[in-house]
Amino acid sequence: MALLKKNKKNESATNEFDQVIVGTSLTKEAWKRLQKNKLAVVGGIIVIIYALVAICADLLPLYPYDQAITSHRNLRPSLTKTAGELMLEQEMKNLFFQAWRGGRLEVPDEEDALIEQWVRESKTNKVWDLLYERGMAALEDGSFTWSSSEQRRIDNVLEDIETETLITIDSVSADLGDGMKRIDDMSYDELVSLYAGLLGTDVATVESSLYNEVSATVSNELRANDSTLSGEDLTASIEMEMDAMGRDGFENRASQNLVAYIEQLAQRGASSDVNALISSGDAVLPYKGVFDLSSGLHVELEVSRMHDRHYYCGTDYLGRDLLSRIIYGSQISIAIGIVGTVTSIFIGILVGALAGYLGGKVDYYLMRFVDIMYGLPYMLLVIICMAIFGRNIVNLFFALALVSWLTIARMVRGQIMSLKNQEYVEAARSMGAGTMHIIFRHMIPNSLSVIIVYSTIRIPAFIMQESFLSFLGLGVQAPYASWGSLIGDAVSSMSLYPYKLLIPSIVMVVFLFSMNFLGDGLRDAFDPQSKNQL
Amino acid sequence: MTKYIIKRLIGMIPTLFIIVTLSFFIVRIAPGGPFDGERALPEAVKRNIEAKYHMDEPLLMQYGRYMFDVIRGDLGPSYKYKDYDVNTLIAGSLPNSIVLGSMAMAVALVFGISLGVLAAVKQNTLLDYIPMCLAAFGLSIPLFVFAPLLQQVFAMTLGWFPTTGWFMSSDAPLRTALLPTVALSFAYYADIARLTRSSMVETLRSDYIRTARAKGMKNSTIIWKHAMKGAMLPVVSYLGPAFAGILTGSIVVEQVFLVPGLGKFFVQSSFNRDYTLIVGVVIVYSVILIVMNFIVDIVYAYLDPRISYK
Secondary structure, three states: OHHHHHHHHHHOOEOOOOOEOOOOOHHHHHHHHHHHOHHHHHHHHHHHHHHHHHHHHHOOOOOOOOOOOHHHOOOOOOOOOOHHHHHHHHHHHHHHHHHHHOOOOOOOHHHHHHHHHHHHOOOHHHHHHHHHHHHHHHHHHOOOOOOHHHHHHHHHHHHHHHHOEEEEEEEEEEEOOOOEEEHHHOOHHHHHHHHHHHHOOOHHHHHHHHHHHHHHHHHHHHHHHOOOOOHHHHHHHHHHHHHHHHHHHHHHHHHHHHHHHHHHHHHHHHHHHHHHHHHHOOOOOOEEEEEEOOOOEEEEEEEEEHHHOOOOOOEOOOOOEHHHHHHHHHHHHHHHHHHHHHHHHHHHHHHHHHHHHHOHHHHHHHHHHHHHHHHOOHHHHHHHHHHHHOOOHHHHHHHHHHHOOHHHHHHHHHHHHHHOOOHHHHHHHHOOOOHHHHHHHHHHHHHHHHHHHHHHHHHHHHHHHHHHHHHOOOOOOOOOOOHHHHHHHHHOOOOOOHHHHHHHHHHHHHHHHHHHHHHHHHHHHHOHHHHHOO | OHHHHHHHHHHHHHHHHHHHHHHHHHHHHOOOOOOOOOOOOOHHHHHHHHHHOOOOOOHHHHHHHHHHHHHOOOOOEOOOOOOOEHHHHHHHHHHHHHHHHHHHHHHHHHHHHHHHHHHHHOOOOHHHHHHHHHHHHHHHOOHHHHHHHHHHHHHHHOOOOOOOOOHHHOOOHHHHHHHHHHHHHHHHHHHHHHHHHHHHHHHHOOHHHHHHHHOOOOHHHHHHHHHHHHHHHHHHHHHHHHHHHHHHHHHHHHHHOOOOOHHHHHHHHHHHOOHHHHHHHHHHHHHHHHHHHHHHHHHHHHHOOOOOOO
16 A cells, blocks of 8 residues: 555656646636636625525425415515504505595695696505605694594404414324324325215215316316317317326325315314414414314414514515515526526537537538527527417426527537547547447546536526516416516516515526626636637 | 628528428417417307318418418418408518617617727726626626616606607607617627627737737727727627527517517417417518528628638
């Protein structure tokens, strides 16, 4: 062992003063250069933060991104006020406005004129804010009091805030003869027998109604994809789909429905107990409790005041928490960006490597094909595909990945062509290595740094394209969100609710900024020569 | 040169052919047709309508018929806008899109090139940092964020410009046109400025510029006459993709600023499955794009004497 080490030392290079020269690899050198680039480092840190938040979204204390609370629609973002206080504020703003219209709330003349002008220009927010300020002051000094009907409306809101609760089911379990078991872990048969027992009917009835439900869902899905289907065609296709689904597929879908039904039953069953607890004052909200229902279900649930929520980024038009929508939207946007880039790089490497290595006719035809694809207005074709083949994440991803491999193919081809005549490739060939082996074992790894750098630059472009489609309503569909769809939803109401546009925009732009700086920095670090290219 | 142009012109035909064929078949193999509204039509009525538009024929025959019409310059009747044919619809909206697009392109070119050159000449001064910061911003902010933000800030909050509308039919044309043009051109300004700066910096370091300086030429002559020609090459080759981007970008701008252009038809017709209109719009867009690419290539060949017109 010692001998080996000594040998190694002897082999290492020395300079004219007999000092050992420590060689640095290209990667190390690049890493050093990257660290010197402050902007790129900051960009990298921000990208890592985004990635961490997006990955850990499920662990963060967020409200569910698809939970819509009707009374929380369009609440403005607030760091201090709860949803209830904002609801009250909104109600009062409306009432103050009506009072001002009716002449009961008096403001100075010049403000009257100003408000009139704002109303004409539909600057609703300014009108509300000013009247709220004046109205609260008037209430304070007693020059304005609520009429009885107004007082009643305010009291209603106050009562709602005080009493309305939100029950979240954490888990439901039941005893099926062999101890408590959570319904999530139950098999289809167990679920059916449990549900039948709860409803007091027999298993066959439950199964037949489940079959009907699943086939109704299938029929809806079919018609969503192809609105021409009707009558016999539809029946035939439903049967075909159900056959294709098989027993396992059916049980899977049916189990999902059953779990939802049993949870509903459990919630309904527990709600009277919960209400009793709350009204007796034994439970302090938010309350976490375990209930054993008379039906034999064992429920763990959480009760919280519905209107005690804090919406730090406001809510959308359905009353969903914008903060959690943005974070889950980041998850989708970033995931599409990364997965799409990786896919397009795979296709690009394959085509580029084949064209570059094989050369000749293969190269000619592959590259002519790439040229023609370059000439296509491909974003338009993607839009058509999305509009026509259905708008879901998978289609979106394929449509984008299929058109974005062109540049990488050209790049890899160039790399491969320049590597083709290197000695080590010749050596490999002379030892009898196959084409595929040479390409994927020797050449691709050697051009990988260029590819990786390029892909960092591609990710923001990919995210922008995805968001562009989502903005047009052709990308990610509700209840899911992406940056683009959040911005697209907000555009129509931006004068009334500017925060809905601003917050997702800022989140998105900061990410793209950091990603671009990181990409530029990586490119400069790995390939200082290329600094002058875009 | 003439031979080169003719060769390029002939080369455009297969690309166009592929585009027409591809879009024709994509819209038709997809499920759903233009006459499937909310309300199902009676079978007989539907068959009659389909017969009227030759949709009962085999697909290949429809394709042949359509190709024949397209070659004659007839893009067919629209399926959704009754009594209109695609030619009329496109003729009505295309000019607006073209005006908007070319204004945006002009703004991007003028500001991108001049500020890029300025930044290259005054390297590492404030005159370099400010335009380049702006460009970095333009690179990262997507159009569909930038356009609504512009509208929100300058039209709604400050009230300096009208929020929506089209300048050709408004009484304050310049003010109406400004926001959509700026929105559309910003991203391309960013790219052009960055490209111009980097290639200008490189060109200014080259030997022939040093020779010109040694001869005692005026700085402005060196920059605008000698360096410019070489430095513009990457910018010119970027213009092809830029035109494509402005075409798709105008869809967003037209939607946000309610400009009556072609983009609106495009998105709507894809939703409506208005086959002829979709393919028609794609053909028009592609022709514009291909012609632009062609012009770019010619200009490139003219600027770079190393390229031989084979």
